[in-house]
Each structure stands twice: as structure tokens, then as C-alpha cells.
Amino acid sequence: xxxxxxxxxxxxxxxxxxxxxxxxxxxxxxxxxxxxxxxxxxxxxxxxxxxxxxxxxxxxxxxxxxxxxxxxxxxxxxxxxxxxxxxxxxxxxxxxxxxxxxxxxxxxxxxx
Amino acid sequence: xxxxxxxxxxxxxxxxxxxxxxxxxxxxxxxxxxxxxxxxxxxxxxxxxxxxxxxxxxxxxxxxxxxxxxxxxxxxxxxxxxxxxxxxxxxxxxxxxxxxxxxxxxxxx
Numbered sequence: 001x002x003x004x005x006x007x008x009x010x011x012x013x014x015x016x017x018x019x020x021x022x023x024x025x026x027x028x029x030x031x032x033x034x035x036x037x038x039x040x041x042x043x044x045x046x047x048x049x050x051x052x053x054x055x056x057x058x059x060x061x062x063x064x065x066x067x068x069x070x071x072x073x074x075x076x077x078x079x080x081x082x083x084x085x086x087x088x089x090x091x092x093x094x095x096x097x098x099x100x101x102x103x104x105x106x107x108x109x110x111x112x
Numbered sequence: 113x114x115x116x117x118x119x120x121x122x123x124x125x126x127x128x129x130x131x132x133x134x135x136x137x138x139x140x141x142x143x144x145x146x147x148x149x150x151x152x153x154x155x156x157x158x159x160x161x162x163x164x165x166x167x168x169x170x171x172x173x174x175x176x177x178x179x180x181x182x183x184x185x186x187x188x189x190x191x192x193x194x195x196x197x198x199x200x201x202x203x204x205x206x207x208x209x210x211x212x213x214x215x216x217x218x219x220x221x
Binding site: 098 | 118121142143145147154155156157160200202204207208209210211212213214
């Protein structure tokens with residue numbers, strides 16, 4: 001089954017404790033992206049990747065890192081999480097840039 | 113920076129009434145996509161519009177892209193309870209997507 005998976009689905013952590021949210025797709029998609037969703041603000045793009053080893057900043061990249069060592073995986077790294085990074089995070093992928101995006105189920109993060 | 117504004121924020125309708133949500137971009141877009149997110153779910157792709165003035169229909173849903181490629185709308189005819197959810201537009205430009213804040217649709221049976 002074609003899908004985008006994210007882990008973990010829920011995470012509670014404390015300020016400053018490094019964490020990684022994994023994202024994997026099995027559709028051989030080139031374009032992958034991370035978004036955060038906050039009430040009243042819609043989805044905001046954090047980082048995107050056009051292919052392996054090619055990543056770039058979205059609209060709200062501060063406090064986040066990403067890597068794309070393999071085509072299928074696009075982890076999101078929070079080196080030193082802060083409470084303002086409490087949010088619902090979605091990973092998405094598309095066959096090529098600007099096409100239909102397929103979203104993962106989301107990761108709900110709470111930073112205390 | 114680039115912005116995509118979406119209105120209204122909320123819409124409550126009686127089942128059978130029509131519904132429209134509007135998106136307006138501060139700059140010309142390469143294309144615009146529409147997504148639906150059910151409560152507790154993830155965004156699901158509905159459609160993509162690319163050409164100036166383009167109109168596409170999916171059963172009771174009609175999507176339009178403005179002549180200047182800066183605005184778009186989604187119209188649902190005769191809403192049903194299955195239409196409940198939040199509808200987002202996403203404008204695309206220069207490798208990035210800019211989502212509207214969404215319109216949350218509630219349909220009373």
C-alpha cells in the first residue's frame with residue numbers, strides 16, 4: 001500500500017532534549033516536505049527536499065534541521081526543542097515538485 | 113513574504129445549502145492545490161489548478177483559478193454531512209507551498 005509513515009505519532013518532551021521525528025514514503029517520490037499545523041495558521045512549510053541530498057528552507061525553518069540521505073526517508077530534527085515548537089507536524093511527499101502531495105498521519109508534539 | 117489568505121475561517125450550513133471558500137494570494141501563483149482535512153485526520157488532496165481562469169468540477173465541487181492566478185475558490189453545491197472538515201488551499205511558487213489558514217465547514221443535518 002502506497003503511504004507516508006511518521007513516527008512517533010505522539011511525543012511529550014522537555015525543553016532542550018533533542019528529538020527526531022521520522023518520515024518514510026514507499027512511492028519513490030522525489031519531493032518531500034515537513035509542515036507544522038497550528039490553530040488559525042493553517043500549515044506552514046518548515047523544510048523541503050527536491051531529491052537525495054537536496055534540501056532547502058521553507059517558511060518557518062528556525063529551530064529545525066532535516067536530512068535526505070535516502071530517497072524514502074526525510075527525518076525532522078529538533079536539536080533543542082522549545083515550547084513554541086509544540087504543534088502538529090505533517091510530512092508529505094509528491095512524485096515530483098508541484099504535484100499532488102500525500103500526507104503522513106501527523107505527529108503531535110508537546111514540549112514542556 | 114508570500115501569503116495566501118483564506119476566508120471565511122468558519123462556515124456553518126444546513127445540509128443541502130451551498131458553501132464557498134475563497135483564497136487570495138499576495139503574488140501570482142504557478143498553481144494552486146486544494147486539500148480537505150477531516151477532524152483528527154491529515155490533509156487529503158482534492159485537485160490542482162494550473163491555468164489562468166481554469167475551472168474544474170468533481171461531482172458537487174467546483175474549483176476556480178482566477179485570471180491573474182492570484183485567487184481561487186471552492187464551491188460545494190448542496191452540502192452533505194460527509195462534507196464536514198477543513199478545506200485548505202495551497203499556492204505553489206518557486207519550489208514552496210503556501211497554505212491558506214483553512215475554512216472549517218460544519219454541516220447540520
